[in-house]
Amino acid sequence: MTAPIALFDVKAQQALIRPELDRRIAAVLDSGRFINGPEVGEFEERLAAFAGCAHAVGVSSGTDALQIAMMAEGVGRGDAVFLPAFTYTATAEVPLVLGATPVFVDVEAETFNIDIADLERRIALVKKDGRLRPRAVVGVDLFGLPADWQAIEAICAREGMFALDDAAQAFGAALHGKRLGRWGHAAALSFYPTKTLGAYGDGGALLTDDAARADLYRSLRTHGEGKTRYEVERTGMNGRLDTIQATILLAKMGLLEGELAQRRRVGAAYDAALSGRVGVQRNPTGAENAYGLYTIRLPEAATRARVQAALGEAKIGCGIYYPKALHHQPAYAAHHAASVAGGPPALPVSEALCHQVLSLPMHPYMSEADAARAAAAVLAAL
Numbered sequence: 001m002t003a004p005i006a007l008f009d010v011k012a013q014q015a016l017i018r019p020e021l022d023r024r025i026a027a028v029l030d031s032g033r034f035i036n037g038p039e040v041g042e043f044e045e046r047l048a049a050f051a052g053c054a055h056a057v058g059v060s061s062g063t064d065a066l067q068i069a070m071m072a073e074g075v076g077r078g079d080a081v082f083l084p085a086f087t088y089t090a091t092a093e094v095p096l097v098l099g100a101t102p103v104f105v106d107v108e109a110e111t112f113n114i115d116i117a118d119l120e121r122r123i124a125l126v127k128k129d130g131r132l133r134p135r136a137v138v139g140v141d142l143f144g145l146p147a148d149w150q151a152i153e154a155i156c157a158r159e160g161m162f163a164l165d166d167a168a169q170a171f172g173a174a175l176h177g178k179r180l181g182r183w184g185h186a187a188a189l190s191f192y193p194t195k196t197l198g199a200y201g202d203g204g205a206l207l208t209d210d211a212a213r214a215d216l217y218r219s220l221r222t223h224g225e226g227k228t229r230y231e232v233e234r235t236g237m238n239g240r241l242d243t244i245q246a247t248i249l250l251a252k253m254g255l256l257e258g259e260l261a262q263r264r265r266v267g268a269a270y271d272a273a274l275s276g277r278v279g280v281q282r283n284p285t286g287a288e289n290a291y292g293l294y295t296i297r298l299p300e301a302a303t304r305a306r307v308q309a310a311l312g313e314a315k316i317g318c319g320i321y322y323p324k325a326l327h328h329q330p331a332y333a334a335h336h337a338a339s340v341a342g343g344p345p346a347l348p349v350s351e352a353l354c355h356q357v358l359s360l361p362m363h364p365y366m367s368e369a370d371a372a373r374a375a376a377a378v379l380a381a382l
């Protein structure tokens with residue numbers, strides 16, 4: 001009887017750091033400083049050092065990180081925010097909450113990340129249409145693979161747009177030797193438990209090299225407070241990172257480098273077994289994938305259903321990220337249709353991927369042999 005292989009494992013790590021976790025959590029309980037304890041600032045320093053960026057601001061979730069970043073730019077009514085149609089819902093939700101309009105961009109068939117030619121085309125369409133002002137691009141580093149940040153930065157510089165990196169799935173990834181957090185004007189991280197750096201609850205952060213933006217983020221996460229606590233300088237929100245989550249994240253930071261290395265080994269084992277047989281996410285030159293997920297592309301929905309059933313039979317976890325493109329979601333479809341006069345162009349790659357992708361077990365507490373076994377089960381079911 002072979003052991004099951006889980007899609008994620010958010011508990012194995014605890015055994016390595018349990019005494020430190022217990023000690024740290026007890027220290028917060030003893031201090032009573034549950035909000036804005038010193039551990040939050042300590043964690044922010046460790047985080048910025050890890051990414052190699054100047055500032056890290058801890059916030060309450062990845063979604064709130066995206067929202068605070070856009071609030072700081074004044075994104076709102078009349079603004080077009082360009083983002084991929086094939087991503088998690090939070091990326092599109094935030095511009096809508098702020099009254100802006102998401103403009104969905106197709107993704108590349110090989111990297112699953114935003115298609116730069118399609119981005120250019122849709123920016124030109126929005127400009128020609130004239131009703132919305134191109135304001136921001138949210139690049140998502142899907143499944144841990146950095147988007148084409150050189151191209152996104154160049155487009156945003158040319159158009160005077162804000163470049164926001166939704167790095168929620170990709171903390172630890174790098175592009176041309178620079179870790180995420182230093183690409184775009186700012187990067188949003190999520191510490192949802194299954195992400196590459198996960199808390200035991202919700203949490204997130206904003207990374208930036210820009211001191212003025214970091215100051216704004218700190219103000220916005222605390223109700224827009226000014227120099228003194230009861231001076232409200234701008235409309236903000238309650239978006240702080242809890243002290244307990246910060247101290248848990250501090251305990252985990254020491255393991256992160258080794259965990260990322262193991263994720264890369266597992267990713268390489270999958271690539272070796274699967275490339276040429278099924279579609280695998282291609283790592284472009286200079287991109288270092290953090291492997292938040294390992295996702296394959298199968299020829300069609302029927303094959304995927306067969307592979308899913310076979311993996312289920314073998315007690316090997318799998319999941320579909322994502323089954324529906326965002327422009328087809330009931331909450332977003334009408335906004336999408338109205339975003340460009342006469343209706344925006346189709347998003348064929350995003351739509352096709354939703355029927356074809358399948359994510360396989362990926363976490364740092366599995367072995368290359370586990371990956372080989374999962375891959376063999378996939379191939380046997382084709």
Ligand SMILES: *Cc1c(COP(=O)(O)O)cnc(C)c1O
Pocket residue numbers: 061062063064087088090091140166168169189190191192202203204
């Ligand atoms: C997880 C995720 C988010 C949201 O993060 P939360 O911490 O759950 O709010 C945003 N964008 C992407 C791409 C994600 O995967």
